[in-house]
Amino acid sequence: MSSKSNRSIDDLLSPREHELWRAIKKLGEFALSAVGNEIEAATGLSGADFGVLSRLEDLGGGRLGQKELALSLGWDKSRLSHHLTRMEGRRLLRRDPLTSGRGMTIGILSSGRRAIAVARPVHAIAVRKHILQFISPAEGQALLVLAGHLNPAV
């Protein structure tokens, strides 16, 4: 055992591993908030609000079951319920009980339509500006493969 180290050498990350881990944390923390902040400044929608409203439009044409919404966002039911309560209070959407069976259906309202229409191009431009412009096609492919390996369940 080398006297240069005061730690168990097998347990810890190498400098290279540590550097990579920090790069990934930076990507996750900074890039996400940069895009979210641009959307919020332009429209008052948070990044999470944007995710909710865009799924309502893209997956359901403006209306979606709450369970499906939760699944497509990867959110747990409690988080979604709290978030919908806040968005409902801002008149971005409404909840209605499902006529047949249990459950709720979520419908986008006109102010939600307006907000998401403004937010979409802001979102696209911000994602390109903060992230995509730095990724080559090969690097993008690597990222897709990497993401595919993460958490089989989500």
Next chain:
Amino acid sequence: MSSKSNRSIDDLLSPREHELWRAIKKLGEFALSAVGNEIEAATGLSGADFGVLSRLEDLGGGRLGQKELALSLGWDKSRLSHHLTRMEGRRLLRRDPLTSGRGMTIGILSSGRRAIAVARPVHAIAVRKHILQFISPAEGQALLVLAGHLNPAV
């Protein structure tokens, strides 16, 4: 203009761009929480607690100025102050006023030493298991370059 699209085609992300953006969000959100959850389950420390304590040890041998700590974490002073208050309450560290000049100095306490000692190998193993094992050397290099482009200021 094509009749197939009901949106302004220049404003929105292509399917490929959208896929990439979702992969990056997944990487940022899932990978971080997976590692944090393992540390928390094993030691009671959150990922943020781990960052604070490991910097105290690695950068200051157990004691660091609050300003330096904030800088090295990339946190704003308010967030750090709130977090230190909680960690101080759990006897993981203590605050002392700087003898000369303004400011505070943060010192790790014995229970903080014990917790971080347990957490380090858990952290290293979790990072490898959830992330690093899926990244080839070339992909890692691409990630480092990408992270280097993000936010010149941090």
Next chain:
DNA sequence: CAAGATTGAACCCTCAATCTTA
């Protein structure tokens, strides 16, 4: 009972205002 959803408490983060001391 089980699926779907809600609630409340505890914790975390951000912002703006404030406090303290050089």
Next chain:
DNA sequence: TAAGATTGAGGGTTCAATCTTG
């Protein structure tokens, strides 16, 4: 005044407990 830090309010997230309906 300015640097360093604290505080309180408000929104966001998680967990466990609960409600409601088939």
